[in-house]
Amino acid sequence: MLVGSPYKHARILDQNRKIMRSAPEGRTIVSFRISKNKKWVLIYFGDAEYAIASTESFEDIARPPIQPDGFEDATGFSWFILDDDHLIGQADLPSLDPGVGMTLSEKDSLPPRDTLIYIYTISSGTTTRAEIDGALPRPLNISENSEGRLLIMDSSYTVRSGAKIIPFFEP
Known part of the structure; x- marks a missing residue:
């Protein structure tokens, strides 16, 4: 506890x-x-x-890594347990600066421009970028309910997607 x-x-x-x-x-x-x-x-x-x-x-x-390599403006990862040897992590790419005319709080409330999903393999210590099906809304959020079940939702956390996370690991 x-x-x-x-x-x-x-x-x-x-x-x-x-x-x-x-x-x-x-x-x-x-x-x-x-x-x-x-x-x-x-x-x-x-x-x-x-x-x-x-x-x-x-x-x-x-x-596991704190931030994805190669994306200097990405947010830090949120990691979730996928199975006994893998984590699934989400990081976001912030909205591009819309320029003049917006207050700082308006800019902060803009949704991310994209979501990055990664798989961390515990046994090998490796991190691999995952594919996101084009049918899913982007940006998206991974969250966990009280039973530990992973949920995929839109960026506002209001609409659940009828999606599955399908592990496919190369031998």
Whole structure:
């Protein structure tokens, strides 16, 4: 269980209330999710920083990337558990500057110009850009419901798409 979030004294406790992991120095633990096979957890520290840790020791196994390579203006990743060896991550490309005539808050409210989707393979530590079916609305958002089921929605989080995430991994 997570206690003390979103503060710097946040920590993850086991069922006996023993501290399994404390927030890093000067940071917090915002949330964590347990993998389906219960062998690792995905810990979110905020600001697109995640760690994958063993459920036995709560020591880091891996650290997925914070931002996609080659897209300097992209937002940081939001990572979600896809299966026992993969995460799916979303980063957005911000709207192009429309120029004069808009206030700063109006510019900030513009939707992203596109969504980037990546797969992170935990066992190899590799990140691969995923294809997005052209029938899906762009930009889009990946989110997770309370049961851990992934949802694909439009950029305003109002319309769910009837889409599936289909893993296809080259041997």
